[in-house]
Amino acid sequence: xxxxxxxxxxxxxxxxxxxxxxxxxxxxxxxxxxxxxxxxxxxxxxxxxxxxxxxxxxxxxxxxxxxxxxxxxxxxxxxxxxxxxxxxxxxxxxxxxxxxxxxxxxxxxxxxxxxxxxxxxxxxxxxxxxxxxxxxxxxxxxxxxxxxxxxxxxxxxxxxxxxxxxxxxxxxxxxxxxxxxxxxxxxxxxxxxxxxxxxxxxxxxxxxxxxxxxxxxxxxxxxxxxxxxxxxxxxxxxxxxxxxxxxxxxx
Amino acid sequence: xxxxxxxxxxxxxxxxxxxxxxxxxxxxxxxxxxxxxxxxxxxxxxxxxxxxxxxxxxxxxxxxxxxxxxxxxxxxxxxxxxxxxxxxxxxxxxxxxxxxxxxxxxxxxxxxxxxxxxxxxxxxxxxxxxxxxxxxxxxxxxxxxxxxxxxxxxxxxxxxxxxxxxxxxxxxxxxxxxxxxxxxxxxxxxxxxxxxxxxxxxxxxxxxxxxxxxxxxxxxxxxxxxxxxxxxxxxxxxxxxxxxxxxxxxx
DNA sequence: CGCTTTATTGAGAGATATCAATACTTGTGG
DNA sequence: CCACAAGTATTGATATCTCTCAATAAAGCG
Numbered sequence: 001x002x003x004x005x006x007x008x009x010x011x012x013x014x015x016x017x018x019x020x021x022x023x024x025x026x027x028x029x030x031x032x033x034x035x036x037x038x039x040x041x042x043x044x045x046x047x048x049x050x051x052x053x054x055x056x057x058x059x060x061x062x063x064x065x066x067x068x069x070x071x072x073x074x075x076x077x078x079x080x081x082x083x084x085x086x087x088x089x090x091x092x093x094x095x096x097x098x099x100x101x102x103x104x105x106x107x108x109x110x111x112x113x114x115x116x117x118x119x120x121x122x123x124x125x126x127x128x129x130x131x132x133x134x135x136x137x138x139x140x141x142x143x144x145x146x147x148x149x150x151x152x153x154x155x156x157x158x159x160x161x162x163x164x165x166x167x168x169x170x171x172x173x174x175x176x177x178x179x180x181x182x183x184x185x186x187x188x189x190x191x192x193x194x195x196x197x198x199x200x201x202x203x204x205x206x207x208x209x210x211x212x213x214x215x216x217x218x219x220x221x222x223x224x225x226x227x228x229x230x231x232x233x234x235x236x237x238x239x240x241x242x243x244x245x246x247x248x249x250x251x
Numbered sequence: 252x253x254x255x256x257x258x259x260x261x262x263x264x265x266x267x268x269x270x271x272x273x274x275x276x277x278x279x280x281x282x283x284x285x286x287x288x289x290x291x292x293x294x295x296x297x298x299x300x301x302x303x304x305x306x307x308x309x310x311x312x313x314x315x316x317x318x319x320x321x322x323x324x325x326x327x328x329x330x331x332x333x334x335x336x337x338x339x340x341x342x343x344x345x346x347x348x349x350x351x352x353x354x355x356x357x358x359x360x361x362x363x364x365x366x367x368x369x370x371x372x373x374x375x376x377x378x379x380x381x382x383x384x385x386x387x388x389x390x391x392x393x394x395x396x397x398x399x400x401x402x403x404x405x406x407x408x409x410x411x412x413x414x415x416x417x418x419x420x421x422x423x424x425x426x427x428x429x430x431x432x433x434x435x436x437x438x439x440x441x442x443x444x445x446x447x448x449x450x451x452x453x454x455x456x457x458x459x460x461x462x463x464x465x466x467x468x469x470x471x472x473x474x475x476x477x478x479x480x481x482x483x484x485x486x487x488x489x490x491x492x493x494x495x496x497x498x499x500x501x502x
Numbered sequence: 503c504g505c506t507t508t509a510t511t512g513a514g515a516g517a518t519a520t521c522a523a524t525a526c527t528t529g530t531g532g
Numbered sequence: 533c534c535a536c537a538a539g540t541a542t543t544g545a546t547a548t549c550t551c552t553c554a555a556t557a558a559a560g561c562g
Binding site for chain 2: 073075076077079080081083094095096097098099104123124126127128130133134137138139140141142143144145147148149150151152154155156157195196197198237239
């Protein structure tokens with residue numbers, strides 16, 4: 001997000017640095033070429049553009065190539081709930097497979113690009129390549145796990161805990177992608193954080209100020225630095241992962 | 252739940268009345284036999300028994316044959332969040348595909364039975380039967396959609412709205428399975444409802460009393476009758492489905 | 503039938519929402 | 533390059549919803 005990882009290729013999964021987070025995990029070179037053949041189109045989004053909208057017929061799923069997107073559900077009375085923030089390598093649109101229509105809106109939080117994976121063709125390729133099929137199932141399943149952790153947060157944790165957990169989760173995901181440890185730019189507004197966490201913008205702001213006072217973080221506008229990591233994990237009621245910097249894709 | 256649907260077969264997906272909610276949707280008879288060969292084992296659970304527990308290595312996913320289960324996540328300090336209640340025909344354990352270990356506890360709310368679907372074998376069968384593969388993807392995707400609706404509820408709705416939405420959702424799912432419209436037994440305690448909805452047991456109780464006063468429902472212990480359906484949908488901020496009684500599997 | 507669990511109801515406390523005022527950023531056009 | 537407008541963020545005061553604590557009642561179970 002600060003600086004994008006350098007992309008070694010323009011248009012191929014087989015050489016994309018995001019491969020290890022994306023569809024191609026574990027594929028042989030030969031199989032990768034078949035995926036290359038399938039994923040040829042990409043879509044560029046300006047900040048605020050929709051990748052898809054609720055109710056659109058679904059023909060593809062997408063992987064984030066660079067940038068950040070949010071997905072959200074909206075109620076009739078205008079209340080909106082952000083379901084997720086999506087970083088490079090993450091797959092979008094999976095919730096549309098069930099009935100063929102997108103269930104949510106996917107909006108770019110900054111200028112972004114997504115790879116288009118035509119779903120019918122992908123499904124038949126997956127049935128020919130067991131590793132690909134299995135990886136796809138893992139991705140779907142992890143998406144479920146992620147949503148369930150989010151449910152745990154919204155259902156059982158207080159505002160402070162939710163926010164601490166959110167910052168740590170973002171940090172972990174960015175670190176895995178090779179960005180600077182514990183220091184990054186938030187691509188979403190305070191309001192969008194609040195929507196994701198089920199709290200109001202004023203509460204987000206107050207909690208962040210409290211974290212600063214407690215020496216847990218430093219924050220200037222949307223640039224944040226996590227100072228007391230252990231303190232944050234404790235506050236969030238979570239366990240610190242063994243080594244968040246184990247996986248790095250650029251130096 | 253009141254009366255179980257009559258089961259026409261003992262041990263085969265091909266004749267199971269739950270087929271239309273479960274894995275076999277859309278399969279030819281020939282393909283159904285292959286599924287029959289795969290899903291031979293079942294597991295009986297007494298009320299309170301665990302189908303699996305958080306951290307268990309995962310080798311199978313399960314479909315509920317009869318009864319009701321809950322899945323829940325637990326925090327280190329003992330706080331628990333119920334993620335879902337699971338009715339006959341619904342698939343359990345999908346969140347374990349991602350890393351091979353169950354992420355949640357699955358507990359029977361009443362005496363129940365589940366079919367055991369050995370996952371590795373299922374995956375290879377799915378790669379041979381496109382309809383089966385596609386149905387499995389739909390199931391996974393709908394599970395995502397369901398969790399996302401739950402997120403919307405916990406993140407954006409007040410206690411009253413969450414509870415109304417929950418009762419209607421249960422009613423819709425039971426109706427689809429052929430139980431009496433709008434009148435059914437709750438298999439979960441008030442506390443379990445509260446956990447699912449992210450509210451305390453006392454609040455659940457108060458809201459139910461309020462619904463009774465408002466003439467929206469009648470309730471005696473765990474037997475509930477929805478009286479003013481339109482009123483409930485309005486309260487929940489949801490749209491009434493066109494026809495909830497369209498699908499019936501017993502009379 | 504008595505004990506344990508579950509559910510209801512009340513009173514008061516607390517966390518977060520709401521309303522409101524101000525300050526800070528960012529982008530735009532002169 | 534500055535000034536203004538529009539959007540975004542912070543902070544304070546108050547209101548409200550839901551929680552917590554407590555007492556009672558009802559139901560399930562051995």
